[in-house]
Amino acid sequence: MSSARGRFIAFEGGEGAGKSTQARLLAEALRARGIDVVVTREPGGTPGAEAIRSLLLAPPGAEGWMPQAEALLFAAARADHLAHLIRPALARGTWVVCDRFVDSSRAYQGGAGGLGDDAILALHEFGSEGMRPDAVILLEGSEEALAARLAARGNDADAIEGRPAEYHRAVAAAFRALAEGDPQGFARIDAVGTPEDVHTRIMFAIAGLLP
Ligand code: TYD
Numbered sequence: 001m002s003s004a005r006g007r008f009i010a011f012e013g014g015e016g017a018g019k020s021t022q023a024r025l026l027a028e029a030l031r032a033r034g035i036d037v038v039v040t041r042e043p044g045g046t047p048g049a050e051a052i053r054s055l056l057l058a059p060p061g062a063e064g065w066m067p068q069a070e071a072l073l074f075a076a077a078r079a080d081h082l083a084h085l086i087r088p089a090l091a092r093g094t095w096v097v098c099d100r101f102v103d104s105s106r107a108y109q110g111g112a113g114g115l116g117d118d119a120i121l122a123l124h125e126f127g128s129e130g131m132r133p134d135a136v137i138l139l140e141g142s143e144e145a146l147a148a149r150l151a152a153r154g155n156d157a158d159a160i161e162g163r164p165a166e167y168h169r170a171v172a173a174a175f176r177a178l179a180e181g182d183p184q185g186f187a188r189i190d191a192v193g194t195p196e197d198v199h200t201r202i203m204f205a206i207a208g209l210l211p
Helices: 020-034 049-059 067-093 102-112 116-128 141-154 166-181 195-205
Strands: 007-014 039-040 096-099 135-140 184-188
Touching: 007 020, 007 102, 020 039, 020 096, 020 195, 039 166, 039 195, 049 067, 049 116, 049 195, 067 102, 067 116, 102 116, 102 195, 116 184, 135 195, 141 166, 184 195
Parallel strands: 007 096, 007 135, 039 096, 135 184
Antiparallel strands: none
């Protein structure tokens, strides 16, 4: 086992961007290089955070969560996930590949939800000491391409996925603005193409992190 700290790579993007597939392909490629990897997701990843995930994606009661409560629940899930899974893994030298992280809260709750970036960053500072991934892979594609992929997947939309197209357009715009504001921190990847094509782009983008 390596004594060096592991690397933390987050996948971000809208619905249907192929994050889960790409997280799995990246993990396989890293393992083939002898790297110990854990793949996880947000909201979720630990028993506590998975319980919060259920509350978020299928809100009890007809009214759903008000925006501030929703942002707090995502932040609470993230704090638990970091404390009980991500930080311990990194400390023992395991790499963490995470399907969504704080930039999802910044794009969905902060941007599309209207709470603003400062509020989300303040929650993240409080819950998770402002932890940043070593790299964020932002999967981007046209609304039409991603919608076609979602339709092909054919599962029922959860409470957030089921929001109107304009909400999801605002999410995409917010992700774009975050990436433009931090070109070092984000790798913007064209998510349109075969999984293998997209994977090749990702491996190229993270080459600098590889041992
Ligand atoms: P996810 O399971 O990644 O859904 P999908 O596979 O459809 O992309 O995430 C569940 C939903 O939660 C998704 O609609 C995005 C939303 N979300 C937020 O709104 N804020 C967050 O901080 C996170 C992590 C997810």
